[in-house]
Amino acid sequence: MLKIENLHAEIDGKEILKGLSLTVNAGEVHAIMGPNGAGKSTLGYVLGGRPGYEVTAGSVTFDGVDLLELEAHERAAAGVFLGFQYPVEIPGVSNVQFLREALNAQRATRDEKPLSGGEFLKLARGQADLLGMDYDMLKRPVNVGFSGGEKKRNEMVQMGIVNPKFAILDETDSGLDIDALRVVGDGINRIMRAPDKAVLLITHYQRLLDYVEPDFVHVLADGKIVRSGGKDLAKQLESEGYVGIAA
Numbered sequence: 505m506l507k508i509e510n511l512h513a514e515i516d517g518k519e520i521l522k523g524l525s526l527t528v529n530a531g532e533v534h535a536i537m538g539p540n541g542a543g544k545s546t547l548g549y550v551l552g553g554r555p556g557y558e559v560t561a562g563s564v565t566f567d568g569v570d571l572l573e574l575e576a577h578e579r580a581a582a583g584v585f586l587g588f589q590y591p592v593e594i595p596g597v598s599n600v601q602f603l604r605e606a607l608n609a610q611r612a613t614r615d616e617k618p619l620s621g622g623e624f625l626k627l628a629r630g631q632a633d634l635l636g637m638d639y640d641m642l643k644r645p646v647n648v649g650f651s652g653g654e655k656k657r658n659e660m661v662q663m664g665i666v667n668p669k670f671a672i673l674d675e676t677d678s679g680l681d682i683d684a685l686r687v688v689g690d691g692i693n694r695i696m697r698a699p700d701k702a703v704l705l706i707t708h709y710q711r712l713l714d715y716v717e718p719d720f721v722h723v724l725a726d727g728k729i730v731r732s733g734g735k736d737l738a739k740q741l742e743s744e745g746y747v748g749i750a751a
């Protein structure tokens with residue numbers, strides 16, 4: 505599904521990704537772990553198409569298509585979802601307005617009819633129910649005044665609504681208490697664990713991986729994957745730290 509080869513990327517003239525290669529097949533969950541500043545979020549942004557990042561070498565294909573040639577909205581329409589480490593606040597735009605626009609824009613690129621307000625609300629409420637989110641939060645401005653955990657939960661509601669094919673989730677577990685962690689973990693499994701979908705789960709901690717069991721774990725350090733293994737690698741990292749393992 506996703507094939508990253510020798511990816512080099514920089515921001516403001518500083519090289520952050522330094523030859524990263526990774527293949528993700530349909531049906532797989534890959535965890536990316538690694539020390540602060542390793543380039544994990546940068547990888548997510550480059551895959552999501554965030555402006556400001558310059559790819560200087562390498563390639564990324566998604567279902568055989570050159571992902572790097574697509575605009576961010578075209579990537580979303582192709583089924584790529586990026587969950588941010590720091591979800592943005594959008595004052596003045598309600599969650600339902602935002603989510604409905606996003607979904608209908610994607611439907612348009614597939615020649616599907618836009619959902620009406622009523623149809624959309626039904627879908628949104630269904631997802632809110634599944635994620636244990638209050639309907640009131642659907643009406644509030646996007647993420648404004650939401651706690652860290654609420655933003656992450658909201659992001660999972662958004663993911664449930666757009667129902668992507670490939671999700672890059674950047675520290676979705678940060679700011680979550682134990683109960684919220686389980687709800688979010690269950691949500692990821694429910695929405696994304698399917699033979700035709702895949703997930704790149706960026707996380708500092710092993711704890712989310714107790715709920716969303718990865719098929720592969722990779723250590724990203726200084727812009728490259730320096731170690732890959734199965735889910736036991738995450739446990740080993742938790743007990744030993746990155747220092748010995750990344751070396």
Ligand code: ADP
Pocket residue numbers: 515516518520538539540541542543544545546547
């Ligand atoms: P991680 O998510 O693994 O903690 P990031 O991808 O956020 O790491 O950051 C990787 C590196 O890129 C860090 O050293 C960070 O300081 C640097 N970086 C991020 N944005 C910029 C920028 N605009 N200019 C220069 N360096 C940046």
Ligand code: MG
Pocket residue numbers: 540541
């Ligand atoms: Mg970080």
Ligand code: MG
Pocket residue numbers: 544545546589674
């Ligand atoms: Mg980060």
